[in-house]
Amino acid sequence: xxxxxxxxxxxxxxxxxxxxxxxxxxxxxxxxxxxxxxxxxxxxxxxxxxxxxxxxxxxxxxxxxxxxxxxxxxxxxxxxxxxxxxxxxxxxxxxxxxxxxxxxxxxxxxxxxx
Amino acid sequence: xxxxxxxxxxxxxxxxxxxxxxxxxxxxxxxxxxxxxxxxxxxxxxxxxxxxxxxxxxxxxxxxxxxxxxxxxxxxxxxxxxxxxxxxxxxxxxxxxxxxxxxxxxxxxxxxxxxxxxxxxxxxxxxxxxxxxxxxxxxxxxxxxxxxxxxxxxxxxxxxxxxxxxxxxxxxxxxxxxxxxxxxxxxxxxxxxxxxxxxxxxxxxxxxxxxxxxxxxxxxxxxxxxxxxxxxxxxxxxxxxxxxxxxxxxxxxxxxxxxxxxxxxxxxxxxxxxxxxxxxxxxxxxxxxxxxxxxxxxxxxxxxxxxxxxxxxxxxxxxxxxxxxxxxxxxxxxxxxxxxxxxxxxxxxxx
Numbered sequence: 001x002x003x004x005x006x007x008x009x010x011x012x013x014x015x016x017x018x019x020x021x022x023x024x025x026x027x028x029x030x031x032x033x034x035x036x037x038x039x040x041x042x043x044x045x046x047x048x049x050x051x052x053x054x055x056x057x058x059x060x061x062x063x064x065x066x067x068x069x070x071x072x073x074x075x076x077x078x079x080x081x082x083x084x085x086x087x088x089x090x091x092x093x094x095x096x097x098x099x100x101x102x103x104x105x106x107x108x109x110x111x112x113x114x
Numbered sequence: 115x116x117x118x119x120x121x122x123x124x125x126x127x128x129x130x131x132x133x134x135x136x137x138x139x140x141x142x143x144x145x146x147x148x149x150x151x152x153x154x155x156x157x158x159x160x161x162x163x164x165x166x167x168x169x170x171x172x173x174x175x176x177x178x179x180x181x182x183x184x185x186x187x188x189x190x191x192x193x194x195x196x197x198x199x200x201x202x203x204x205x206x207x208x209x210x211x212x213x214x215x216x217x218x219x220x221x222x223x224x225x226x227x228x229x230x231x232x233x234x235x236x237x238x239x240x241x242x243x244x245x246x247x248x249x250x251x252x253x254x255x256x257x258x259x260x261x262x263x264x265x266x267x268x269x270x271x272x273x274x275x276x277x278x279x280x281x282x283x284x285x286x287x288x289x290x291x292x293x294x295x296x297x298x299x300x301x302x303x304x305x306x307x308x309x310x311x312x313x314x315x316x317x318x319x320x321x322x323x324x325x326x327x328x329x330x331x332x333x334x335x336x337x338x339x340x341x342x343x344x345x346x347x348x349x350x351x352x353x354x355x356x357x358x359x360x361x362x363x364x365x366x367x368x369x370x371x372x373x374x375x376x377x378x379x380x381x382x383x384x385x386x387x388x389x390x391x392x393x394x395x396x397x398x399x400x401x402x403x404x405x406x407x408x409x410x411x412x413x414x415x416x417x418x419x420x421x422x423x424x425x426x427x428x429x430x431x432x433x434x435x436x437x438x439x440x441x442x443x444x445x446x447x448x449x450x451x452x453x454x455x456x457x458x459x460x461x462x463x464x465x
Contacts, residue, residue, distance in 0.1 A: 011458040028455065034193040035451050041186035044144045045155035081459055086155055088452040090187060093157075094180075095445040097166045101178070102438045105168040 013077075014065075024076035026066040032056060036064045042090075043083035048074045122148060124419075129354065131418040133407050141184055141422070169426075176437040179355075180425040188352060188425045194444040195350035197338040200239075201434050202232045202257055204331045204343075211328035214287075216319045221327075224319075225261075226343045228289050229312040229432045230333050232257055234346075235443075236303070237335045253298030257309055257333035261292050265321035285321050290314035292331075312433035346440050348430040355424035356400045359417040364392040368412065375406040398426070 012027040028035065036054040043052045051069040068076040124130070126148070130137040145153045163182035170177040180188055207222040214221070240255045251258070265284045278285055289311035296304070319327065338345030358380065364372050369392035373381040382395040402420070407413045429437040 011455055031451070032193075034190045034198065035448070035455075037186045038184075038190040038448070039452075041141065041184050042155065045153065047145050047154050077459060081456065084452045084456045084459075086157070087187070088449050088456075089157060090160065090183075091445050091449045091452070093161055093164065094166070094183070094187075094191075095442060095449075097164065098178075098438075098441060098445065101166045101168050102171065105171055109171075 020073065021075040021077075022070040022073055024068055026068070026076075026080060027063055028066050029063045031064050032062070036066065038087060039066070039080075039083050042086045043068060043079050045086075046079045046082060048072060049079050052079070122151075126151075127422055128357065128419040129422050131402060131404055131420070133413060138422075141186070171438060174433055174437065175428070175430045176441075177426065177428050178441075180352075180427055182423055183425070185422065185425075188427075190448055191441070191444050192350055192352055192427070194447045195347050195429060195440060196345055198447050199346045199440055199443045200234045200335050200337050201344050201346045201432075202230050202234050202237060202333045202335055203341070204228065204230065204259065205334040205336065206332040208330040208332075209328075210330070211326055213325045214319045214321050214327060215325075221319060221329075225329070225331060226341070228292070228316055228318070229434055230257065230259075230309065231307075231312045231434055232304075232309045232333070233307065233435070234335050239336075240334045251297070251332050251334070253300050253303075255334060256297060257300075258295040258297050259292050259309075259331040259333065260295050261287070261318075261327055261329040261331070263287055263291050263321070264326035265323050267323045282321075282323055285323075287318045287321060287327060288314060289316035289318060291318075295330075346432060346434055346443075347437075348432050350427070350429045350440075352425040352427045354420035354422060355426060356397045356402050357419045357421055358394045358397040358400060359419070360392065360394060361415055361417055364412070364415055365389050368392075368415075371409060372406065372412055372416070375403075375409065375412065377401050377403070 008029065009027075010029055012029075014025040014027060015021070016023065033056070036056075040052050040054055043049055048070050049068065050071045051067065054064045054066045056064050066080075068079055070076055070079060125138050126143055129139050142148075143151070143153045147153065160182070165179070165181040167179040167181075168176070169179060180191075204226045207225055209218050209222070212218055212221060216224070237257075238255045240251065263284050265282055268281055268283050271280045275281055292311055294309045300309075321327070336344040358376070366389060369381075369383050369390050372392045373383060375381075377400045379396050380394065380400045382393050383390045384393050385391075402418065404418065406416055406418070427441075429441060431437045431440055435443070
C-alpha cells in the first residue's frame with residue numbers, strides 16, 4: 001500500500017487474500033477515462049492478458065479501479081508497465097509526426113508568397 | 115471497395131450505419147479475437163500505418179486527420195485538450211469598491227471567464243495548501259491585474275441628448291480596461307509579450323455617473339477539469355471519416371434523388387453515354403444524415419459506413435495559445451501521466 005497520511009497516494013495495489021499476483025486491481029488516483037481507456041486498450045493488446053478493465057468508483061471520487069488478470073503466472077505489474085511504456089512510445093510518435101506535419105504545412109503556406 | 119471486402123475486415127475497420135442502428139462500433143482487434151490475425155501490439159506496424167495530415171491551420175483554429183490510431187487514444191487527446199491542458203485565468207478577485215448594479219459575486223464570476231493572453235508554460239501551479247495560497251502570490255505563479263474605473267457625466271454632451279454613449283464617460287466597462295500590474299521581474303520577462311485579455315471587447319459591466327469599480331485580480335495556472343475557465347479550447351472534437359459506397363449503378367431520376375440525400379458535394383452526376391449516372395466524389399463532407407434510408411428504392415443501393423481509425427480533428431483555441439501548440443501540449447500531458455505511474459511502479463512504496 002502507498003504511504004498514508006501527509007502525501008496523497010498516486011498508485012495503490014489491491015489483491016484478494018490468497019490471490020496470486022496475476023490478478024490485481026490497481027487504484028490510479030486522479031485519473032479518469034482519459035488514461036483509463038487508452039491504457040486499457042494498450043494492455044488488452046498483450047497476449048498474456050486474460051482480462052483488463054477499469055471502473056470509475058464514484059463520480060465524486062477522482063480515482064479509477066484498474067483491474068488486470070493475466071495468464072500463465074505473469075505478474076500483473078508486467079503488462080501494466082509495458083502498457084504505460086507502449087502508450088508513452090505511441091504518444092512520442094504521434095507528437096513527432098504532428099510536429100513534422102505542422103512544420104511542413106507552415107513551410108508550404110509561406111512559399112506561395114514569394 | 116466495401117462490397118468486395120471480406121466480412122471480418124469490415125467488422126474490424128468500419129462502423130456501419132444501418133437502417134435501425136449502427137453496427138461494429140467497438141474496437142475488437144485484440145489478440146485471440148480473430149483467427150488468422152496477429153493483433154498483439156506492434157510498434158513497427160503502428161508507425162507504418164500511422165499518419166497525420168494537416169488540412170487547415172489558422173491563428174485560432176485547425177483541422178487535421180489522424181489516421182491509424184485507436185479511438186481510445188484519440189479520445190484521450192481530445193479529453194486532455196478540453197480538460198487538462200493548463201492556462202492562466204483569474205482565480206481571485208479582491209473587490210475594494212463596487213457600486214455598480216452587478217453584484218460582487220456575479221462580477222467576480224464574469225471576470226474569471228475572461229481569457230488572459232499569457233503563456234501558461236512560463237508559470238508554475240500555486241500550492242494547493244489553503245493557508246499558503248490565501249493572498250500572497252509570487253512572480254512565478256501569479257499574474258496581477260487591475261480594474262479601476264469610474265463613470266462620470268460627459269461635460270461636452272449636447273443638452274437634449276438621450277444617448278448614453280454621448281451623455282456619460284466610461285459607462286461601458288470592457289476587458290480592455292483591465293490593466294496588468296507586473297509582480298517582481300515580470301515586467302522584464304514578459305517585455306515582448308505583454309499580458310492582457312485576449313479580446314478587448316468583452317463587456318464586463320455597465321455603469322452610471324458616480325458608480326465605480328476598484329478591483330485587483332490574481333490569475334493562477336489551472337486546468338479545465340477544475341473549472342471551465344481554464345480550458346484552452348473553445349472546442350476540440352473529432353469525427354470519423356464517412357465512407358459511402360454505391361452497390362449498383364444509379365441512373366436518371368434516381369441519381370438526382372440520391373444526390374439530394376447527401377450533403378452538397380458528396381455525389382456528382384456524370385454523363386455516361388447519354389444517361390446520368392451518380393458517382394461518389396467526396397464522402398468526407400457528408401454529415402451522415404442517413405436521409406437516403408427514407409427512400410425505399412435507394413436504401414439498399416447504398417452502403418453507409420465510417421472508418422473507425424480515421425479521425426478528423428477540429429481544434430478551436432480561445433486565443434491564448436495557437437491550436438497546434440495546444441495539440442502538442444496535450445500529447446505531452448498524456449506522456450507525463452504515463453511517466454508518473456511508471457516511476458510510481460518502480461518506487462518501493464508500492465508493494
